Amino acid sequence: MKSIELNLTNDGVNKPPPYPVEHSTMIIDPPAPDPHTTDLVSAVQYGYYDRVVQLIEPEPNLVITPVNGDITLLHWAAINNRIKIAKYLLDKHAQIDAFGGELNSTPLHWAIRDGKLPMVIFLLSHNAQASLFDGEGFSSIHLASMFGHTDIVAYLIAKGQDIDLLDKHGMTPLMHAVKRIKNREPTQLLIRLGAQINYQNPINKFTSLHYAIIESNIEAIQILLDIGAKTDIRNCDNEDAYELVARQSMNKYLVSLLSSYRFPKHNLPKWLQFNSLYRRFGTKFLPYFIIIMIAYIFQFNFSLIYKVILILTLILLTKGYMM
Secondary structure, eight states: OEEEOTTSOOOOTTOOOOOOOSSOEEEOOOOOOOTTTOOHHHHHHHTOHHHHHHHHTTOGGGGTSOBTTTBOHHHHHHHTTOHHHHHHHHHTTOOTTOOBTTTTBOHHHHHHHTTOHHHHHHHHHTTOOTTOOOTTSOOHHHHHHHTTOHHHHHHHHHTTOOTTOOOTTSOOHHHHHHHHOOSSTTHHHHHHTTOOSSOOOTTTOOOHHHHHHHTTOHHHHHHHHHTTOOSOOOOTTSOOHHHHHTTSTTHHHHHHHHHTTSSOOOSSOHHHHHOHHHHHHHHHHHHHHHHHHHHHHTTSSSOHHHHHHHHHHHHHHTGGGOO
16 A cells, blocks of 8 residues: 555556546556456556447447546546547547546546646647646646656646646746746746746735745755845735745745846846846757857867857856856
């Protein structure tokens, strides 16, 4: 018996996860069912394509008939990354944006929660709506951010999702990332692609820095301060970043960390530090510029040591985009 946290990716082919809920669920890993006799839901979960076809062809309405309450077969295909079966279900007129499960989510939401990028790409290519909100008030980009699926966050933004979209609780994807994820991604990605770092939740007036502080998320705090997050913005309780830190268990360390950023430490000019348009431009084109410049430097007719110095200087000058 083991505890499975439902936002974790289920890599085991023979271990389909339960539908997403907020709490952990205790399950016993069952043996793989017989692919020739198993029921329809299990066939979808375990990827038994032939068995799925065998059961559905005589009764096509099974495709749109909810199972386990209001959960559909496409939900189970999505969370288990069964793309071939998902395509078959859609060809048989499955509803791609059907809501189901305890969190009233779509198949796309299920795939995102479990980090199934191939399924996310497949569903979006078949016109799944990434802007829909689940029963908890989160859309696709919020779910990807709060569960730390950086590749899915990047893909959703590339497909046109608003990087600063508010959920039903007034939180942006960046706020979810700094609140839930204790490493650099996807916080770093969202900032580099132009997320507003000083936006305030209209409900409690928290900024992303406030959320990072109350969670004692050191990585996120450092990233936000590095990029110029303001420490003097006040929340609905009239607390700025320093006053909020005073209430935290790690207050001495956090106060020291914030104090170290009282004076500007950036090597880049302000217009490069804060303008999201320039950050996006730099993120996209700076790597190519660096490669071209390094190649050009090696063509110079002087000693290798000078070439190395020039390359190191180039890297130091561009480190603002290479957090």
